Amino acid sequence: MERILSRQEASEAVQDHGWRYMLGGLHTSVPVGTLAQAISLAADAVAVCGDDADRHLHVDARPDLAVFTLQSSDHAAVTTRDVELARRISATAEESGLLPEPGLGTGAPRSVQVMEIAIDALDISGIRPFWKAVLGYADEAGAEGPEDPLVDPLRQGPAIWFQPMDRPRPQRNRIHIDVSVPHDEAPRRVEAALAAGGRLVSATRAPAFWVLADLEGNEACVTTWQGRDG
Missing domain, CATH: 3.10.180.10 (2,3-Dihydroxybiphenyl 1,2-Dioxygenase, domain 1)
Structure with a gap:
């Protein structure tokens, strides 16, 4: 059953999967080479989220970066479902040869904020x-x-x-x-x-x-x- 997480729980649940908790949501960015690649990754993320995408996922696709945010719109908070979706999106990105970068990485001017x-x-x-x-x-x-x-x-x-x-x-x-x-x-x-x-x-x-x-x-x-x- 979906449960609202504390700040500590949300942070610890996703930190090893390339996400960070900030202001009531889970955030990550994935460096890409083209806009087409960003859109493809966004489409993959929507697919793995399934019916939950519209209520949990926000995506900003750019030529060099795909930025993902997860938050339950029903609760205006991070839930156990958001954590599960974050892990799925990270796995999908890795299968495509891409890595989420919550912190400073090669070619990244800064992390998510x-x-x-x-x-x-x-x-x-x-x-x-x-x-x-x-x-x-x-x-x-x-x-x-x-x-x-x-x-x-x-x-x-x-x-x-x-x-x-x-x-x-x-x-x-x-x-x-x-x-x-x-x-x-x-x-x-x-x-x-x-x-x-x-x-x-x-x-x-x-x-x-x-x-x-x-x-x-x-x-x-x-x-x-x-x-x-x-």
């Missing part, structure tokens, strides 16, 4: 309609409240979430990017950002997130599933 944009606000319900309209975004599935996140209905842009403020902060940026990366890649990403001229604002919540800033104080967070409740 998921981006979100966070907007700090005193009145979230007051500003949320503006961002929904100007971006052409929609309510997150199952979440239609006045302070809930917004998502791109075409899955092209990052999700938007809103962080409450208790007082105005006119001298500090109030929009920042959250970069969710595989837990085993996060330290390397933080080191690279610091080596590129960034500074560490806070690591008190690491490994859930590190707060970094550029030379002018604009912030970004590198985040993982680790160190969070649940």
Whole structure:
């Protein structure tokens, strides 16, 4: 019977099969040589997922890369079924002579990641309609409240979430990017950002997130599933 997995369970179940758990989903990328090869691999993945493909699988096929995401649309979470499908897709890729690359590999500029944009606000319900309209975004599935996140209905842009403020902060940026990366890649990403001229604002919540800033104080967070409740 399909069961929702904890973050720890989901991560451990697929890590040895070339997948990583991030933001409620399983993710992997497979380097390919042509768009035709990417589409062929995507078709194979749909075939091995069978009737579950429409409710679990998302594919982004490109000339040099096929990116796969698994999440149960019924539960908006990773389940035991997603893990089984991830293993099937990995086996199919390997049969085609291709290998999933969740981490940095030959020819890969980086691993899989998921981006979100966070907007700090005193009145979230007051500003949320503006961002929904100007971006052409929609309510997150199952979440239609006045302070809930917004998502791109075409899955092209990052999700938007809103962080409450208790007082105005006119001298500090109030929009920042959250970069969710595989837990085993996060330290390397933080080191690279610091080596590129960034500074560490806070690591008190690491490994859930590190707060970094550029030379002018604009912030970004590198985040993982680790160190969070649940």
